[in-house]
Amino acid sequence: xxxxxxxxxxxxxxxxHRIWQKGFCAGNEGNHSVRIxxxxxLCTPTGISKGFLEADDMCIVDMDGNQxxxxxxxxxxxxxxxxxxxxxxxxxxxxxVIHSHPPHATAFAIAQIPLPEGIHPEAEVFLGKVxxxxxxxxxxxxxxxxxxxxxxxxxxxxxxxNHGSLSFSFDLTDTYYKLEILDAYCRxxxxxxxxxxxxxxxxxxxxxxLEVKKNFGLPDERLSCAPTGCVGSENQPxxxxxxxxxxxxxxxxxxxxxxxxxxxxEAMVQAITxxxxxxxxR
Ligand SMILES: [Zn+2]
Numbered sequence: 001x002x003x004x005x006x007x008x009x010x011x012x013x014x015x016x017h018r019i020w021q022k023g024f025c026a027g028n029e030g031n032h033s034v035r036i037x038x039x040x041x042l043c044t045p046t047g048i049s050k051g052f053l054e055a056d057d058m059c060i061v062d063m064d065g066n067q068x069x070x071x072x073x074x075x076x077x078x079x080x081x082x083x084x085x086x087x088x089x090x091x092x093x094x095x096x097v098i099h100s101h102p103p104h105a106t107a108f109a110i111a112q113i114p115l116p117e118g119i120h121p122e123a124e125v126f127l128g129k130v131x132x133x134x135x136x137x138x139x140x141x142x143x144x145x146x147x148x149x150x151x152x153x154x155x156x157x158x159x160x161x162n163h164g165s166l167s168f169s170f171d172l173t174d175t176y177y178k179l180e181i182l183d184a185y186c187r188x189x190x191x192x193x194x195x196x197x198x199x200x201x202x203x204x205x206x207x208x209x210l211e212v213k214k215n216f217g218l219p220d221e222r223l224s225c226a227p228t229g230c231v232g233s234e235n236q237p238x239x240x241x242x243x244x245x246x247x248x249x250x251x252x253x254x255x256x257x258x259x260x261x262x263x264x265x266e267a268m269v270q271a272i273t274x275x276x277x278x279x280x281x282r
Contacts, residue, residue: 008034008042008172009055015098015176016044020051024102024179030164031078032098034172035088039063043084045075063089079139086144087168090151096172101164102183104190108132109159116189116238117222118201123185125213127157127178128220135161154221157182189238198242 015032019025030050033043044050045057059077060069063085067077084097108115115123115130136146147158147166156178158166167178192198201209210223 005036005042006055008036009058011172012042012044012058013053013055015172016050016053018176019098019100019179020049022102022180022183024100024183025050026101030098030100031080031084032096032172032175033078033081033084034096035094036060040068041081041085041088043077043081045071046078048075061085080143082141083144083147083166086148087151087166090148091153091168093170094168095170096175097166097168098172098175098179099164099166100179102179102186104184104186105159105165105182106163107190108186109164110162112161113237113241115159115186116198116200116236118206119192119198120185120188121209122181124206124209124220125216125218126181127185128154128213128218129222130157130159130182131155132159132161135163138163152221154219193238193241196242198239200239 012032012034019030019032024030028047028049031044031046032050033041035041039062041061041063042058043061044053045059048057056072057075059067059071059075061077061081062068065077065082065085080099083099087094087097109132112132114132117124117129131150133146133150136142143160147160150158156167156169156175160166165179165182167175167182169175169178207223210220213220214223
């Protein structure tokens with residue numbers, strides 16, 4: 001029984017336990033899969049908590065989602081396997097997919113606030129740019145249709161509006177790490193929000209970080225726009241929600257926010273000086 005396929009099924013059950021223990025899925029939520037060949041995918045069954053999964057609960061489907069081998073326990077494949085299959089078809093390099101409802105990341109998906117960029121090295125290197133797909137009804141064909149256009153060659157994580165997350169990578173363990181890093185990052189962002197202050201990496205820090213990422217064998221298209229471009233300039237609602245303070249000022253590069261900006265700080269000092277001078281002259 002200890003075949004490579006059985007080992008993979010056991011690993012899927014173990015990852016399910018981790019997902020459940022971390023509180024990423026309540027009840028029977030969530031699903032994950034592994035691509036085992038050109039036209040076969042191993043996936044979790046429908047209607048079972050990820051915390052109770054056993055190796056022989058896993059189902060095997062073809063690339064159209066048809067269950068091609070009877071499950072020994074009579075399990076039926078997850079209805080969301082069509083989302084997984086769409087990812088595998090778009091990205092042949094992807095070998096594992098996890099759909100989950102990690103609470104901190106799902107909060108951002110529900111608020112429909114894009115994840116900010118240039119905040120945390122771990123998130124930048126291991127997740128990169130994370131986009132949010134428009135809301136689509138679960139289990140309907142609209143769901144994969146909403147997500148697939150957002151998946152580029154470097155994408156490994158997509159948020160699903162008002163729903164949850166989709167993580168994918170070259171194996172199941174790495175895919176699980178993406179999920180953990182995503183929720184840890186979102187949790188840190190929410191804690192930062194409570195503290196009331198945020199500092200974004202400046203262009204040089206971000207460029208250096210993306211260079212390191214490149215040296216890890218992880219290219220990032222945003223490196224090509226640094227240092228002149230403003231990394232994540234279109235993803236600013238989270239950063240813009242903080243009160244402005246002297247160390248968090250708008251930069252002049254397309255509406256982004258930088259940690260410090262000498263020019264802006266001087267301009268602010270000048271503006272205050274002008275106000276004082278004006279009021280003294282009254
Ligand atoms: Zn879901």
